[in-house]
Amino acid sequence: MSSDKLYGIIVAGVGGQGAITLAQLFLGAAWRSRLHTMQSEVHGMSQRGGSVNAQISISKAEVTAPLLLSGAVDLLISMEPLEALRYVPFLSKNATIITSTEPTINMDNYPDINLILGALREIPGTILVDTAEHAKKLANKNAGNMVLLGVASNYTPIDKTIWHTIIEERFASKGEKVVVKNIEAFDIGKKIIAPSS
Amino acid sequence: MSKNAKNESLLLGDEAVGFAAIDAGLTGIFGYPGTPSTEVFEAVEAEFKKNGVANRVARWAANEKVGYEFALGCSYIGKRSMVTMKHVGLNVAMDPFVNSAITGVNGGLVVVVADDPGMHSSQNEQDSRYLADFANLPCLEPSTPQEAYDFTTYAFELSEKLRLPVLLRLVTRLAHTRGVVARQEMKEPTDLGIPNSESRFNWVLIPSNARLQYQRLRDNFGQLLEAADDFNKFKKGDRRGVVVSGMGKANFDQLCKEEATISKFSKLEVMAYPLNDSLIDKMLESCDEIYIFEENYPYIEDKFIAKTRQTKIRGRRDGTLNIAGELDPGVLRQALKLSMPEKKKGPTIDLPARPPRMCDGCGHIDAYNAMKEAFNIIGVSDPRVFGDIGCYTLGAQPPFEGIDTCVEMGASLGMALGAAMSGQVPSVGVIGDSTFFHSGLPTLISLVESKVNANFVIMDNRITAMTGQQEVVATDIIPQLAQAAGLLPEQVHILTPLPKKHEENVKKLVEIFKNNRPDLIIFKRDCIQAMRKGLYAKINEEKKAGGHGHE
Numbered sequence: 001m002s003s004d005k006l007y008g009i010i011v012a013g014v015g016g017q018g019a020i021t022l023a024q025l026f027l028g029a030a031w032r033s034r035l036h037t038m039q040s041e042v043h044g045m046s047q048r049g050g051s052v053n054a055q056i057s058i059s060k061a062e063v064t065a066p067l068l069l070s071g072a073v074d075l076l077i078s079m080e081p082l083e084a085l086r087y088v089p090f091l092s093k094n095a096t097i098i099t100s101t102e103p104t105i106n107m108d109n110y111p112d113i114n115l116i117l118g119a120l121r122e123i124p125g126t127i128l129v130d131t132a133e134h135a136k137k138l139a140n141k142n143a144g145n146m147v148l149l150g151v152a153s154n155y156t157p158i159d160k161t162i163w164h165t166i167i168e169e170r171f172a173s174k175g176e177k178v179v180v181k182n183i184e185a186f187d188i189g190k191k192i193i194a195p196s197s
Numbered sequence: 198m199s200k201n202a203k204n205e206s207l208l209l210g211d212e213a214v215g216f217a218a219i220d221a222g223l224t225g226i227f228g229y230p231g232t233p234s235t236e237v238f239e240a241v242e243a244e245f246k247k248n249g250v251a252n253r254v255a256r257w258a259a260n261e262k263v264g265y266e267f268a269l270g271c272s273y274i275g276k277r278s279m280v281t282m283k284h285v286g287l288n289v290a291m292d293p294f295v296n297s298a299i300t301g302v303n304g305g306l307v308v309v310v311a312d313d314p315g316m317h318s319s320q321n322e323q324d325s326r327y328l329a330d331f332a333n334l335p336c337l338e339p340s341t342p343q344e345a346y347d348f349t350t351y352a353f354e355l356s357e358k359l360r361l362p363v364l365l366r367l368v369t370r371l372a373h374t375r376g377v378v379a380r381q382e383m384k385e386p387t388d389l390g391i392p393n394s395e396s397r398f399n400w401v402l403i404p405s406n407a408r409l410q411y412q413r414l415r416d417n418f419g420q421l422l423e424a425a426d427d428f429n430k431f432k433k434g435d436r437r438g439v440v441v442s443g444m445g446k447a448n449f450d451q452l453c454k455e456e457a458t459i460s461k462f463s464k465l466e467v468m469a470y471p472l473n474d475s476l477i478d479k480m481l482e483s484c485d486e487i488y489i490f491e492e493n494y495p496y497i498e499d500k501f502i503a504k505t506r507q508t509k510i511r512g513r514r515d516g517t518l519n520i521a522g523e524l525d526p527g528v529l530r531q532a533l534k535l536s537m538p539e540k541k542k543g544p545t546i547d548l549p550a551r552p553p554r555m556c557d558g559c560g561h562i563d564a565y566n567a568m569k570e571a572f573n574i575i576g577v578s579d580p581r582v583f584g585d586i587g588c589y590t591l592g593a594q595p596p597f598e599g600i601d602t603c604v605e606m607g608a609s610l611g612m613a614l615g616a617a618m619s620g621q622v623p624s625v626g627v628i629g630d631s632t633f634f635h636s637g638l639p640t641l642i643s644l645v646e647s648k649v650n651a652n653f654v655i656m657d658n659r660i661t662a663m664t665g666q667q668e669v670v671a672t673d674i675i676p677q678l679a680q681a682a683g684l685l686p687e688q689v690h691i692l693t694p695l696p697k698k699h700e701e702n703v704k705k706l707v708e709i710f711k712n713n714r715p716d717l718i719i720f721k722r723d724c725i726q727a728m729r730k731g732l733y734a735k736i737n738e739e740k741k742a743g744g745h746g747h748e
Contacts, residue, residue, distance in 0.1 A: 050553030
């Protein structure tokens with residue numbers, strides 16, 4: 001995010017995966033960085049296991065529109081590979097895609113996962129993150145989202161210490177152990193920078 | 198999220214409205230849950246729980262009409278009140294809404310209505326501005342979370358100044374957008390006292406009073422225009438012009454940062470209604486061509502079309518924008534013939550949709566499975582079941598295809614009984630407990646006397662599940678209600694929708710469907726989401742204390 005141009009992020013996932021929580025962390029981090037920001041989200045029925053997305057705008061200038069321009073989105077973070085593919089048409093030519101490789105199969109006609117991952121690998125600027133593996137290694141079944149956030153933080157103009165503060169604030173009510181575990185996962189994600197194709 | 202020194206915090210549009218109401222000295226907030234309006238009430242309720250509720254009240258009502266009446270009663274005794282609902286909820290509350298314009302109000306009354314352009318979670322995308330117009334009431338339309346806060350603050354003052362309810366119109370994208378909002382200092386609840394001897398009879402709408410009051414409402418229209426004029430801004434620029442309101446304004450302002458040409462347009466910002474004709478005239482005089490971006494019916498647009506001589510009006514009527522659906526930056530770019538960005542090349546494989554679905558282990562699934570098999574056994578190969586609004590509406594989809602209609606709150610029961618009286622055998626209507634208390638109760642009374650094979654199925658999970666598990670006005674009283682209304686104990690059946698009870702439930706349903714009389718079937722099992730969140734503890738505690746589950 002070099003110029004005054006608005007930086008657009010979509011967080012995608014399946015209802016219940018925590019896409020909105022992740023989007024709120026972006027919003028808080030951008031605000032804490034004294035940037036202008038706005039974030040729109042979906043509530044209600046679509047959260048029942050359906051496709052969900054939240055959009056975040058970050059800018060050095062004032063932001064007024066809640067929705068991003070389709071085709072101009074700079075960064076996609078998806079908690080689910082099929083959902084990542086679904087939001088590709090919203091992305092700009094040079095956008096980065098950061099997606100979990102772990103499928104959520106709550107439908108009868110879920111395509112072959114290898115087909116999905118293959119299609120993602122063909123798209124330039126895609127970073128596949130094996131969130132299941134990270135969760136296992138960290139013995140933290142909720143680590144995936146924080147790892148994805150860590151990866152994504154490399155593409156935003158937000159300082160690492162701010163991210164740590166935001167994570168701390170958000171999860172403080174769940175106890176210090178949760179905070180420490182989440183920061184650990186975030187830091188691992190932050191080290192992932194190159195496409196893992 | 199924590200606050201900073203300027204008393205700023207990150208709030209949803211809905212939350213901004215709720216906090217503004219508290220800060221403005223609100224006494225009572227009432228309403229019925231409905232996406233995207235629910236979080237207005239919830240924000241206030243959460244604050245009251247955190248900070249104590251001395252002299253303040255937040256209470257869900259059985260439906261929007263009752264919620265409106267609660268607010269009107271609060272206003273009558275001189276306190277500031279708010280009632281919240283989604284757009285279709287205002288249809289339910291139309292009677293008190295229109296008539297409270299005739300009585301006028303005492304304490305400030307703000308009616309928050311959240312419209313749903315694009316129908317994200319609604320059955321239509323009706324535009325509440327027409328209803329404010331119809332009732333001769335002022336309407337404010339914010340476009341950002343900060344405006345949502347500021348306009349709410351002002352709405353209470355305006356309501357008390359004009360002595361009228363003020364409609365605050367939100368749309369989904371504002372209701373569910375988070376942004377930075379600066380709050381003012383919180384006021385203690387205000388109190389104007391009960392209506393004095395002069396205004397006492399304004400509230401008694403017998404014809405002799407109503408005529409006077411209605412005339413007064415019409416005569417005061419100038420005051421409404423003046424109040425709206427303070428909000429609506431005209432700026433002369435190019436011979437090309439734009440009229441923006443709500444999300445039209447939010448999207449256009451954003452676009453101006455990227456496109457220098459359009460920022461030179463003549464511009465009318467509409468943030469309050471009624472819209473003064475003189476502003477329309479100024480725009481028409483200043484422009485050869487005017488684009489109108491409003492959410493979502495062509496309300497302002499039609500006023501321009503009615504008055505224009507030469508100026509071309511570009512909007513939803515001439516096809517510049519689609520007549521239906523919500524605005525977004527792409528829609529505006531296309532309308533203004535601006536360049537579109539170069540997109541990333543997408544995947545070439547077909548992606549199956551992932552619609553919302555009922556949760557694994559949800560009792561509705563077992564209820565639908567049992568009904569399906571029962572129909573099969575009695576030889577109805579293509580059953581048509583009347584449905585309603587709630588999580589169980591998801592049962593319309595495969596593999597269940599358990600309901601065939603979803604029209605409006607309570608329609609399942611009325612339609613099932615109407616069909617039964619007109620020859621449908623057996624006729625079945627499916628409704629949730631919260632929807633039943635909202636609009637199904639009167640139909641239950643009609644069921645008793647009908648003597649036809651109409652079967653009302655209540656999916657009773659003791660909570661308003663779909664909108665986020667709000668408390669229902671009452672729990673566990675439906676069998677007693679039915680019997681008090683005149684159904685015999687053998688006409689009231691309580692079934693447990695669990696896989697292990699499947700055979701038993703099917704057998705019972707077959708018996709009921711074959712029986713040529715009205716029956717009430719209650720599929721009773723708690724919502725698994727609400728159970729996981731521990732939400733039943735409070736309800737059960739209240740029951741133990743001898744209440745009916747309502748506070």
